[in-house]
Amino acid sequence: MLRLTEACCFPIVFNSTLGDWTAVHIRIAEISGDGLDVIASRGKAWLSDVLEGLDPYPLETWRLVSTELFLQVEGKDVFVEGAYKAEGEGRCDKCTEPVSIVIAERFHTLMVPPDELPAGNSHVELHEGDLEVNYHNGVSVDPEEIIREQLSLGLPSKLLCDEGCKGLCALCGGNRNRGECNCPDQKPGNVFSALESLEEKKE
DSSP: OEEEEEETTEEEEEEEETTEEEEEEEEGGGSOTTOEEHHHHHOSGGGGGTTTTOOOTTEEEEEEEEEEEEEEEETTEEEEEEEEEEEEEEEOTTTOOEEEEEEEEEEEEEEEOTTOOOOTTOOSOOOTTOEEEEEOOSSEEOHHHHHHHHHHHHSOSSOOSOTTOOOBOTTTOOBTTSOOOSSOOOOTTOHHHHHHHHHHHHO
16 A cells, blocks of 8 residues: 655655555655755664575675665656665685675665656766766656666675685695695696695585
8 A cells, every 4th residue: 555645854765564564665746955964864774685596696795884865757767876884794706705895885866757768958067977867657757676787786796805815726725825835736727626635525
């Protein structure tokens, strides 16, 4: 069941499920000419569920520390400017040692209606080269989905304890960052063989 309400000086579309009301969308037509600071208007409580269901790979765990999100409308287009900071933990892809990282990014996105091109006479100031183009449904935008998408894009493709990580020995599985072993020289990069060696030792 959907209903409209006025909250924190701007309209929100609510979704009712089993009696729990949760803000999900912001109506585009009701965003003022001065724009909308989403975090200042909605608070931060809703951010606790942003990471739910997102795959953090190559991280094992992560959490959202802070975020900013500002919406501005020109015609049918929605200009999004924001930033976030997230922290996470995982294991190095080369040596399997624990790794903690901080991901902090700023983003600029232009959201347009389906099958329509962005307005050509935009007066909204944006940094050249930083603008991404996405689509909205023509009625509202989902701030949670905007942040979720940016968080997914910000995840590293691989996780390293250090750019100079030497990895594991392909024969004995020893961490080569802690010192060279006595194994014969092998071609680097055979991490899978090293992991198999470690599993055999455990057995």
